[in-house]
Amino acid sequence: MLGSIRELIGASIAALQTRLELFSADAQEAGWRLAAIIVYGLVALFCLFVGTVLLALLVIVAFWDRSPTLAVGLLSAFFLAASAICTVLAVGYTRVRPALFAATLATLQRDREALAARRGAAATRPDTGVATDRDAEQRL
DSSP, X not given: OHHHHHHHHHHHHHHHXXXXXXXXXXXXXXXXXXXXXXXXXXXXXXXXXXHHHHHHHHHHHHTTTTOHHHXXXXXXXXXXXXXXXXXXXXXXXXXXXXXXXXXXXXHHHHHHHHHHHHHHHHSOOTTTSOOOHHHHHHHO
């Protein structure tokens, strides 16, 4: 009996270690993904800002002799519209995101279902209707 308890504890610790390693891998992947999104996003915003300023200056200089006020007004309207569209898209992206630790949660759910199935099978013996300690040891 003591040997089966030791085996059960050893198997439980091994399963827990596997689950923690999976959780760690999920956490590391989520962290790297977030860091990449932040870095690429900041670089993209910087480049977009520089390009936008240069383009606006080009348009204003090109139309300086004809109608500089119209050029500035049209550029302002364009940038405000682009800002509104990007805001709507950003809000949409924040609503749809992958579940954090999805692989870990799926594995834990499978473990829970497997344990529930074992408990149901260990509830009774077919010949007497009574479960014994020896039957439980044989299943482990």
